[in-house]
Amino acid sequence: MNRNILLSFFMVFVCFLTTKAQISKYSIGVFSDIMLEAPTYDTFYGINGKYDLNNHSGIQVFxxxxxxxxxxxxxDYIYNIKDQTKSNFNIYGGIGLSGDFYKQxxxxESEDKKISGYxxxxxxxxxxxIGVS
Structure with a gap:
């Protein structure tokens, strides 16, 4: 069993190193974010899209x-450390604004009455x- 897991990891790693860098200026993806604060663990799921302004920077919306x-x-404004056309692995950083909207x-219940609101x-x-691509 451990041998199959190791072989699978190795195959994914080799494919990762041999693929070509992205040529398109547009990309789309999914994300997840887990906030590890007790007593609840808030989990976010979503989609994001990115447009590359040049080989080192881009705008990301989510x-x-x-x-x-x-x-x-x-x-977010994203800055890539390496040139995207020359590297298949990259570390990036940036800063942005978000609007968060909470509604529940x-x-x-009080003495046989139910009152509801938001x-x-x-x-x-x-x-x-901060991320890796």
Whole structure:
């Protein structure tokens, strides 16, 4: 069993090293973000798209939803350390803005009565971005 896992990892690694760098200025992807803060573990899922301005920088936009009823949309400026046309592996960093919109239905019971409403909160955040591509 361990031998199959090792062989699979090696094959993926070899394919990663032998593929060509991306030529298109446009890319699309998926992301996930897990905040490891007790007592709950907020998990975000979403999609992102990127447009390369040149071989070292680009603009990334994203949108996502969380298991804590939060929707996030935003944009980042991304700077790639290596030239994308010459390297298949890259480390990038950047900064951006996001809007986070929280809305959850709340039900309160009191003496045979149910009162419902929504808890809402919206805010803008400045986000640093670090990643590997």
């Amino acid at each position: 949108g996502g939803y969380s298991n804590v009823h939060m929707t996030t949309v935003g944009a 239905k709340i039900v309160v 808890a809402k909160k919206n805010y803008v955040a400045i986000n640093p971005t």
